Amino acid sequence: MTMGRAYFFNGTGFGHINPTLGLVAQMVSRGEEIIYYAAEEFRPVIEQMGATYRPYPAPPPDEEIVGAPVMEHLAACQLRWGALMLPDLIKQARAEKPAYILFDCQCPWGPQLARLLNVPAISSYPGFAMTIPMLFLTRPDFLVSLLFRRRGKSSGPDYTAQYRQSAEAIQKRYGVNSPWPPVRALSLFGDCTLLFTIREMHPAAFTLNRSFKFIGPCVRQRDDAPAFSIGHLKNKPVLFISLGTEFNQNLDFWRMCIDAFGDTHYTVLMAVGPSVDIHAFEDVPANIMLESYVRQLDVFPHTAVHITHGGMGSTQEALYHNVPLVVVPQMIAQELVARQVARNGAGIHLKPETLTVERLRASVERVLSTASYRQNAERLGRAFRQADASAAADIVQRSLREIGQPNR
DSSP states (O other): OOOOEEEEEOOSOHHHHHHHHHHHHHHHHTTOEEEEEOOGGGHHHHHHTTOEEEOOSSOOOOSOSOSSSHHHHHHHHHHHHHHHHHHHHHHHHHHHOOSEEEEETTOTHHHHHHHHHTOOEEEEESSOOOOHHHHHHHOHHHHHHHHTOOOOSOSSOOHHHHHHHHHHHHHHHHOOOOOSSGGGGGSOOOSEEEESSOGGGOTTGGGOOTTEEEOOOOOOOOOSSOOOOOGGGTTSOEEEEEOTTTSTTOHHHHHHHHHHHTTSSOEEEEEOOTTSOGGGSOSOOTTEEEESOOOHHHHGGGEEEEEEOOOHHHHHHHHHTTOOEEEOOSSHHHHHHHHHHHHTTSEEEOOGGGOOHHHHHHHHHHHHHOHHHHHHHHHHHHHHHHSOHHHHHHHHHHHHHHHOSOOO
C-alpha cells in the first residue's frame, strides 16, 4: 500500500540524517514520493536513495550556537528559522498536497505545517526519546535543571525571550502553537515517533506509549569514503577506535590509545577524522594504523572490540555486527548509550575524566577474555538485524493507516 507524496524535514547533522536514509530508500521502492529537505551537502546521498532533494527556502541562522544556555539558544534559532520558512513551505505544500510529513525531532516547522494541512505528522528521532519519565529514571539532575531553570543576571541575549517572540508571531499569523518550554522544540514527538533503535537499548522503553515505534538503525553501507581494504585485518584481534564526526579532535585521547596498545599483539585501526593530521603523531608503532576515515561497515566484521564515544550510529552498527564495546562518552546523550551497553552486558562504560592508559588497556583485555560480552553483543546483534529497513517501512505504513486523517 502506498500513501503517496510526503515531505521529510531534516537538519544539518550526519547523526540525524544518516539513520533515515535506509528507510527513505525502502519507502521510495514501495512507490512513495519522498521530498526531502536538508542541507545541500546531503543532496547526493538523498538523491541516491531515490528521494527528491529540495533545499530549504531560507538559509539557517548564521550564528554559532554557543550562547548560554545552549539549548535555549538552539531552540530560539530553530524556531526563528522555521518562522522565516513557513510562508514558502505552506504555499508549496498547498500546491503539492503531501499526504503526510516526516520531520526530525529538532525541526518544529514540520509538525506546525502538518497541523496547518491536517495531515499525519511523523517524528524521526535518532536517539533515545527524551521524555520526562526517561529523564527521571536516567538523569534526574538534568531534569531538575530543565524544570527549574531560571535566567540569572547576564549581559548576553535572552534566548527564551527570543523564542517566545517567534512563537507568538507564528501563533498570531497561523494559529498554531510552538512547543513550550523552548527545550521541547529540540525533542519533538509526532502522531507517530520513529525511534532508530531497538527496545532492548532504550533506557525507559516500558514508559513509552504505542505512538513510539522501535524501527532499529536501518543499517546501510555509505559511499562517502573509499572502500577500506580489510585483507590484512583477517584472523587478528582487531581493535577499531573511533570518536565519530564531532568529537574526534581530542589528541590526548588518540595518544593515550597509542600508548595503551602500541607494540602489543593487537592490530589497532584508529579512524581519527579528517580534522586531525595523522602525520602529527610521531614514532607510531607498526601495529597501529591511522586513517582519517574508513567505512565502518567494512571494518566491523573483522573487529574484536570497538572503542567508541558512544554515538548511536557507531554503537548500533558495531552491535549489528556482534562487536562488543568499550565506550568513552563525550556528552550526556552518549553517556546514556554507554550505560545501556553496560546494562546489556555488551561492553564497558568508561568515564573520560577517570580514563588512563592502564584502565583503557585493562578494559579491552577484560572484554576479550570474558565470553559474556561477545555473547550479549551477539544477542543484541540478532535483534538489530531483524529490525531492517523493510520492517521499518512496514511499521511506517501500518502507523499511517492507524493514524488516518488526524483531527487537530
